[in-house]
Structure formats: C-alpha cells, structure tokens
Amino acid sequence: MGEYLVEMKGITKTFPGTKALDQVDLKLKAGEIHALLGENGAGKSTMMNILTGQIPMDAGDIYIDGKLAKISAPKDAFSQNIVLVPQELNLILEASIAENIFLGNEQTKGRLIDWKATQEEAKRLLKLLDVELDVTQKAGKLSAAYQQLVSIARALAYNPRLLILDEPTAVLTNREAESLFASMHRLQKQGTAMVFITHHLDEVMREADCMTIMRDGKLVRVADVKDITKDEIINAMAGRTVEKAAHIARTVSEEILFQANHLSRDSEFQDVSFDIKKGEVLCVAGLVGSGRTEIFKTVFGITEKEPGGKTYFEGNEVNIRSPRDAIALGMGYVSEERRHDGITPGMSVLENMLLPTFHKIKKKGFIDFKQASVLADDFIHKFKIKTPSHETLIRNLSGGNQQKVIVARWIAKGVKMLILDEPTRGIDVNAKVEIHKLIHELAQQDVAVVVISSEMEEVLELADRIMVIHQGKISGFVEDVDLATEESILKIAFNS
Amino acid sequence: MNKVLNITKSTPGMVFIVTLLAGLIVHLLTGNFYTLFNISMITRAASFIIIVGFAQTLVLLTGGIDLSVASIGSLSAMVSAMLMVEQGITPIIALPLSCMLGFLLGAVNGFFIAYLRITPFIVTLAIGEIYRGIVFVVTRGMPITGVPEEAVALASGIIGGFLPHMVIIMGIICVILTIMLKKTVFGRHIYAVGGNRHCAKIVGVKTERVELMVYCLSGFLAATAGVLMTCRLSSFQATIGSNWVMPSVTAAVLGGTSMIGGVGGVIGTVIGGLLSGVIANSITLLRVSSYWETIVTGGVVITAVLIDVLKGNKAISDKIKRIFVRK
Numbered sequence: 001m002g003e004y005l006v007e008m009k010g011i012t013k014t015f016p017g018t019k020a021l022d023q024v025d026l027k028l029k030a031g032e033i034h035a036l037l038g039e040n041g042a043g044k045s046t047m048m049n050i051l052t053g054q055i056p057m058d059a060g061d062i063y064i065d066g067k068l069a070k071i072s073a074p075k076d077a078f079s080q081n082i083v084l085v086p087q088e089l090n091l092i093l094e095a096s097i098a099e100n101i102f103l104g105n106e107q108t109k110g111r112l113i114d115w116k117a118t119q120e121e122a123k124r125l126l127k128l129l130d131v132e133l134d135v136t137q138k139a140g141k142l143s144a145a146y147q148q149l150v151s152i153a154r155a156l157a158y159n160p161r162l163l164i165l166d167e168p169t170a171v172l173t174n175r176e177a178e179s180l181f182a183s184m185h186r187l188q189k190q191g192t193a194m195v196f197i198t199h200h201l202d203e204v205m206r207e208a209d210c211m212t213i214m215r216d217g218k219l220v221r222v223a224d225v226k227d228i229t230k231d232e233i234i235n236a237m238a239g240r241t242v243e244k245a246a247h248i249a250r251t252v253s254e255e256i257l258f259q260a261n262h263l264s265r266d267s268e269f270q271d272v273s274f275d276i277k278k279g280e281v282l283c284v285a286g287l288v289g290s291g292r293t294e295i296f297k298t299v300f301g302i303t304e305k306e307p308g309g310k311t312y313f314e315g316n317e318v319n320i321r322s323p324r325d326a327i328a329l330g331m332g333y334v335s336e337e338r339r340h341d342g343i344t345p346g347m348s349v350l351e352n353m354l355l356p357t358f359h360k361i362k363k364k365g366f367i368d369f370k371q372a373s374v375l376a377d378d379f380i381h382k383f384k385i386k387t388p389s390h391e392t393l394i395r396n397l398s399g400g401n402q403q404k405v406i407v408a409r410w411i412a413k414g415v416k417m418l419i420l421d422e423p424t425r426g427i428d429v430n431a432k433v434e435i436h437k438l439i440h441e442l443a444q445q446d447v448a449v450v451v452i453s454s455e456m457e458e459v460l461e462l463a464d465r466i467m468v469i470h471q472g473k474i475s476g477f478v479e480d481v482d483l484a485t486e487e488s489i490l491k492i493a494f495n496s
Numbered sequence: 497m498n499k500v501l502n503i504t505k506s507t508p509g510m511v512f513i514v515t516l517l518a519g520l521i522v523h524l525l526t527g528n529f530y531t532l533f534n535i536s537m538i539t540r541a542a543s544f545i546i547i548v549g550f551a552q553t554l555v556l557l558t559g560g561i562d563l564s565v566a567s568i569g570s571l572s573a574m575v576s577a578m579l580m581v582e583q584g585i586t587p588i589i590a591l592p593l594s595c596m597l598g599f600l601l602g603a604v605n606g607f608f609i610a611y612l613r614i615t616p617f618i619v620t621l622a623i624g625e626i627y628r629g630i631v632f633v634v635t636r637g638m639p640i641t642g643v644p645e646e647a648v649a650l651a652s653g654i655i656g657g658f659l660p661h662m663v664i665i666m667g668i669i670c671v672i673l674t675i676m677l678k679k680t681v682f683g684r685h686i687y688a689v690g691g692n693r694h695c696a697k698i699v700g701v702k703t704e705r706v707e708l709m710v711y712c713l714s715g716f717l718a719a720t721a722g723v724l725m726t727c728r729l730s731s732f733q734a735t736i737g738s739n740w741v742m743p744s745v746t747a748a749v750l751g752g753t754s755m756i757g758g759v760g761g762v763i764g765t766v767i768g769g770l771l772s773g774v775i776a777n778s779i780t781l782l783r784v785s786s787y788w789e790t791i792v793t794g795g796v797v798i799t800a801v802l803i804d805v806l807k808g809n810k811a812i813s814d815k816i817k818r819i820f821v822r823k
Contacts, residue, residue, distance in 0.1 A: 056814055073815075302698070327700040341694030346758045347687060355688055356699040358681045366679040409699065 011060035038214035039428030083155040087166040093140030098122035125153040130179040263309035268294040269472040279446040283459040286469030332410030336421035345395035350376040379408040400431030456486040507752035508764035540660035542773030549747030549765040551717035559757025560616035564624030569722025569737035577640040577732035587647040602715020606708035640732040651727035690757025
C-alpha cells in the first residue's frame, strides 16, 4: 500500500467558457480529515465530482492505494468505497428514512427487499452519528438538519474508505455539528479518510488535520493545520486580505414598520409577537427546526396563519394571504432553499433579478428590455456578481453569485422590509462580506431587514436586535447586541 | 455569422436543416418537391397542425400538457358550422364567436388544473373525452354541410397562386404569440411558472392566473384551428381534429420546447410542424404507402430528442461513444 489512499494528479477540466480546474493535485492519507478550502467557484465541487465519477476529467490521473484507477462513472467510485455526501439535500421526501438510507443500495433477501434488516441497519447507522429517530417516518417530516444527517448515514452504508462531506455543517446547529465531528473522529480512528468542504474556518482549525486550498481552479496551498493560521487561510483563499467587519452599534428609528401579535400555526410555532422598526436589522437566532423559518414564511404569506393572530404594517392591520399580498405591501423574501424556491435555473440572470420588477419597466405594454439591461448591469457591477453577462443562465453561476442576484432582485424592486433566510449559507467569505455590506446599506436606507441565521458570528455582527426562537416560541430578545455572546444567546434559547 | 451558427446548433435549427434536406432528397428523386404548388400545399396542410402546436407549446411551457386540443377544436368547429349553416349567422360573427367558445372550453381545464391542482394530464384527458362525446351526441356523427362561400374562401384561398391564406393566418398568430411570450410580463411569467413554480410564487407571479390563461389560450387556438378546418372542408366532420393531439406535441417538441416547462417557443413549433408536413408529403410523392407515415414521424422525433440529449449531456454522449468504440 502506498503512502496515500487517494492521489489525484494534474486534474484538468474545462467547462464551456471557463477552465474549472487547472492541473490540480490532491493527496489524501487514510484516517485523515482533509479540509478542501476555497471560495465558491474555486473548483472544489468539480474536483469531488470527478473523484466520484460524476463528471469526466479532461486530463489527469487518479491513484488509489498507489495504483492507477479508472473512475469514469459513479459506480467505479462506489466500488472503491469513495462516497460523497452532497451539500444540497437530496432525499426522497415521500419515502421513509430507512428507505432513503438504503436507496440504490437496498438490503435484500433473495430478490426481495428485506425491510426488517433495512430498518435495523438504518438505526445502527444513525446511531453512529448519535441520532435516534423513528426510521419508518417519512424523510420529508424531518428538519433540514436531520435530513443532512440521514444523507450522511446513507453514505456510511457504503462502508466508505473515503468520505467526502460537502458543507455538512451548513444546516446544523453547534450541538449537532459537535456530534457530527465526534462521529467523524470515530470514523477516522477506523481508518476512514475524509474530505471536508466547508466555509467555517473555525471548524477546520479545530477538527481537520490538514488542508488543500484552491483558488480559481488552481491549487494554492497544501498545509497541515498546525502550520497555518486562520488569516493565512483566508488570504490564500481570497488572494488578498479580506476585511472583517465588526459589529457597529447604530441608532435605529423608533417607528414600527411591521408588527405581529399572537401569530400561531399548528405544530410550527405558537403565540409569536414581535415588531420590526424601520431601518432595523432584526436577526432571528434559534436552532434549525425551532420554527424560525416557518414564522417568516407565514409573515410573507407563503403559509397561512391561524385565525386569531394579527399582523400590522405601517400601523394598519393587514391580512397577508399570499406572497403577492406581502409584495404589494413592500416586503421581499429570500428563501433558505435557493434551488427549490429561489432561482429559476433556466432563466437568465437578468430575468431572475427583475422578475418581480417587470411590471414597473414597461413601455407601451411591453417589457422595456433596454432599460432592464441597464438596470441589471448596474446591479451586476454594484454587487460584483461574477457572470459573463446578464444573458447568462443563472444556473451557470456559483451559489454565492446566485444568492447576490436574488438579493438584488428585491433591492431592484424597492422593498420596505426584506426577509433573508440563511442568506450566506454555503457562500464563500468574500461573497458573505458583500452580502453583509448590502444588508447594512439597506438598513441605512430605512429598510427593515430580518436575517434568519444559524451562524452566531453573523448574527452578532449584523444585528441591531436579536430575537431568539426556541421550540416554536420566542424565548427572548437581545436588545444590546454589543454585550451579547454566543453563549448568552444559547442561554436565552434554552432557559425559556 | 456566429449567431447563424448558433441557430443551426439549436434543436429547431437542426430540425429546419433536416426538413430542407429531406425535401432536397425527395426533389432529386421525384423532381416535384420544390415546386411552388407543392410548397404551398404542404404549408397550407401543416398550418392547421402548427396552430394546434402553438396551443400545445403554451401549455408545455408551463410544464403542463393539453390532451383536449383535438376535442376543443372539434366542438368549436361543430358550433361554428351550426351557427353558419343552421342559424344562418354571418361568418364574420360566427367564426370569432366559435373561437371564443374554445377559450371558455379551455378555461374549464384551467380551472381544474390551476385552482384545484389536479394533474393536467388527467384533467385534459377527461374533459377532452367529454367534449368529444358532446360532438357525437349532438351530430350523431353526421357531417354538417353548406358552409358559406366567404368562410370557405378564408381558409382555402391562395394569394397569387402560391401563398395560402392559412399560412398568413398562421404567421400572424406566430408573430403575436412570439411578441407576447418574449416581450410581455404575462409571457415571461409563463416561462417563470414552468421554470420554477415555487420561485414564481415567491416573487409574486399570479401562478394560478397564468396557468388558467394558458389553458384558455390553448383552447382558443385549438378552436381556431378547428373552425378554420371546417371552413377549409366547407363542412363539419366529426373527425376534425381527431388526430391532432400527438402531432401537436410532436411539433412543439421538435421545435425545442421542453416537456418539463420553462424552455421553448412558438417559432420552433412552426419548424417542427413543417417537418411533420414534409414527411407526410414526401411519403405521398415517393408513392410509399401512407401507412408508413407515423413510423417515419415517430423515428424522427425520437432521433431529434436523442440528439438533443446527447448535445446537452456530455456524460451520456461519452457513455454511448464508449459503447460503440469498445465493440
């Protein structure tokens, strides 16, 4: 057996218009947790898709156990026990948890599916992750965090020698992430190698052994964790120094823009009352599954509230029964699930950005595409959206740039209140800084911004006020954000 | 130049080239494909299917399907014939009225699909059967003859001996629909609903209204084709439109409209419809039994779709190449 479990050499891949990978090497030892770092679009996912046989490479070699391996289809990767846990949740929501875990890898007795073994094995695999669930319930019933854990359990069913985790902690709370890391270290002791893709550098410094840093499709640096500092990593990823914004205390107007009284929705959240002032950044903290997403889906009219709850906008009682009603009042909403309900992949950047604004830029009944192009180019420039042109289909952009387009959508529309659910999840450092800047700018212009986030750092940096949700109820507000810490927020959540 | 190259690379572009080539081959073999007379005959015959294809295209763009285009065409055609023949109403009123009936017939589909969220396939299948049944109950399968001359002239006329009225009508509809799809908010919303319904809803598109309207328009266009067919035949036949459903889907798909929604357009449908017309015509010119027509059309469709998939998905095309290269 060679020194390395997996060795990728000189991997090159060109997509129409872009060189996604240029002579990239990646060397993985058995039993190590290897962080793969880089901004969105740096080529991390492409690299992993090649290793798992999902896309072919143009040039390069892959060695496994020192022997040249031919990986040209996903099944080649499986037969080498290389398994990827994708970032985007990828479960069949109508099927049971156990079924999802063994999808494509069914436990059989003869030619029939052995349901008993399936369920028992599913339970065992989840236990490895420190999770106990009724595996016969539908996957769709689970929160995003648990769905992520089910995806990981699915990968474990293949007895991976190399496990690739793409942003595994993006939807997890700290506690859930901790137990995931504990399971990762357990796997590590058994000799499993892991590639860990993440944007949380703290996690890398704490949990990984070494790292490969990529930028613009090229290898930038390979280092052991102990030999590098966080700032060095950031600079290597960005190719320049990233400014870290500190929390700025602001004075917010006293004028209440939106108010909710006693909102409830069965089994999602109960008796929620809060208000948002003009120009305020209200961050909503809480564990995934606490009901924070659901509350604001109801506020925006995507789901209906129970009778009894009342909402007020600019002092008038309003009954928001659909997103249209909310938009008419001047609200905007960016969902946490970008692919599911954020973008229309087959449409251009321009159309995705201006879809709600088309009504306003008409000339004689027809959309004025000249004006639309000017407007779109303006935002592309202002928000540094990386795209060849506004005609490019949005699905060809990286996640961070897609997100910028969607945020720009509401700014172009001109909103008084903007709800952002996990606006920076899975987004690289620079894009994140830019989105944070945008949020501040909006607040300066008197827009009320709601930011729902799992990332405490983000909450503490952005918020004028923090609303803490726990188990479908508001467990408290933090008025003085400067004095708040991650621990104090968690205390509020759990002490209610 | 680049733009021209891009167009030929698209599905409708390819289909158009195939259409011209097929014509060329038949012309070389028989010497009478590229004649003014033959071309005007082909385009006139194809115009009916193309108009129904427009109807289908609009619905496919939202991710639905309309299996009732045939019966809506038939039912509206029957009403137009009854208005003109039995009630003696002038075609100037009777024809638009019958087309509007199609609009309402389509609205029934749209209501079930958009507001009650029942699958388009089932709704249009069932509603279509009901409409077809009504035609047979009313006419007992008998034709209605005696359509006024002006009406017949509308659909059968040929300007200057080579440009059929039908082609002009089809062309006008094509231009209107293209402008609607590309330039109006409603048009872009059709693509938005088909591209990602959840997203469309969140940005405030009236998804239900868009869907309802699309089925209404589909009904209107199907009725237009049916009514014009009655004029063309100078009588109503219960068989009008009976074989329109699949050809309309064929025309749309050959024209590059996606069955999943969100991608495509009506200009492609014109080309797709023309190819079907050329196939039928070529088979006649080559004196091959007309029974072969559907076999050839089916083969062309599956080939076109296959090429499309191979173009769009390098992994699959590599796979197929490997199968052939290895052996």
